[in-house]
Amino acid sequence: MKNSRRSRVILLALAAAWSQYSPAAVNVDRTRIIMDAPQKTVAITLNNDDKTTPFLAQSWVTGADGVRTDALMALPPLQRIDAGQKSQVRITQVRGLTDKLPQDRETLFWFNVRGVPPKPEDDNVLQLAMQSQLKLFYRPKAIIRSSSDQPERKLTAERNAGHLTLRNPTPYYITVAWLGADRSHRLSGFREGVMVPPLGSLPLKAVLPAETRTLWVGYID
Known part of the structure; x- marks a missing residue:
C-alpha cells in the first residue's frame, strides 16, 4: 500500500512539472523557410511567448538526414530572449559550400530551435527544453519560382x-x-x-x- 501511494505522489509531481513547461515558449514566425540562392541570409523572428520567464534559444540547421550541415549556419547559435520579447536568428549561406549542392532541384534542410528555461531553484522540479523543427528549402538560381508556377x-x-x-x-x-x-x-x-x-x-x-x-x-x- 505504501509503495502504491508513493508511486501516485511521484506521478503527480512529474505531471505538475510537465504542465509547467509543456507549451513551447520560444516560437518561430513562420511554418517553413524558403531560401533562394541570391539570398545570402534569411532573418527569422523568434518569439518568447512566456510573459514571466526568460529563455535561451538554441538554433541550428541539419540536412534531410538530421545531421548538422556546414552549408548553412544559424547565427547566433545561442541567445537569451527575455520574457515576452522577440529576437532574430539569421540563416546564412557558407560561401563555396552551397555551390556544391544540386543546382537542378531544391535541397531540403531542417531549421531547429530549442527553448531552454532557466534552471529551477527546486532540484525536484523536472526541467523540459521544447524543440521546434521547420522545413528549410534551398533553391538554386536555375529554379527560382515565379508566382504563377504551379x-x-x-x-x-x-x-x-x-x-x-x-x-x-x-x-x-x-x-x-x-x-x-x-x-x-x-x-x-x-x-x-x-x-x-x-x-x-x-x-x-x-x-x-x-x-x-x-x-x-x-x-x-
Missing part, C-alpha cells in the same frame, strides 16, 4: 498492384496533404503530409480501389 499540377500517380506511386517531374518538393477517390473519403493507408522529392517518386501504402478513375489531391503550398 508545380503541384504536374504531379502524377501510377497504380501498381492496387497501390500508388506518386511521381514528381518538377525540381521542387511537393507536400501532399490529402489523397482521396473524392473530396470526402481519404484513401485507406494514406499518411497525411508526405513529401514527394523533386525529379523523383514516392511509393505509398495507400490502397486505390480498382474502380477508382479520378484521384483527388490536396497539397500544402
Whole structure:
C-alpha cells in the first residue's frame, strides 16, 4: 500500500512539472523557410511567448538526414530572449559550400530551435527544453519560382498492384496533404503530409480501389 501511494505522489509531481513547461515558449514566425540562392541570409523572428520567464534559444540547421550541415549556419547559435520579447536568428549561406549542392532541384534542410528555461531553484522540479523543427528549402538560381508556377499540377500517380506511386517531374518538393477517390473519403493507408522529392517518386501504402478513375489531391503550398 505504501509503495502504491508513493508511486501516485511521484506521478503527480512529474505531471505538475510537465504542465509547467509543456507549451513551447520560444516560437518561430513562420511554418517553413524558403531560401533562394541570391539570398545570402534569411532573418527569422523568434518569439518568447512566456510573459514571466526568460529563455535561451538554441538554433541550428541539419540536412534531410538530421545531421548538422556546414552549408548553412544559424547565427547566433545561442541567445537569451527575455520574457515576452522577440529576437532574430539569421540563416546564412557558407560561401563555396552551397555551390556544391544540386543546382537542378531544391535541397531540403531542417531549421531547429530549442527553448531552454532557466534552471529551477527546486532540484525536484523536472526541467523540459521544447524543440521546434521547420522545413528549410534551398533553391538554386536555375529554379527560382515565379508566382504563377504551379508545380503541384504536374504531379502524377501510377497504380501498381492496387497501390500508388506518386511521381514528381518538377525540381521542387511537393507536400501532399490529402489523397482521396473524392473530396470526402481519404484513401485507406494514406499518411497525411508526405513529401514527394523533386525529379523523383514516392511509393505509398495507400490502397486505390480498382474502380477508382479520378484521384483527388490536396497539397500544402
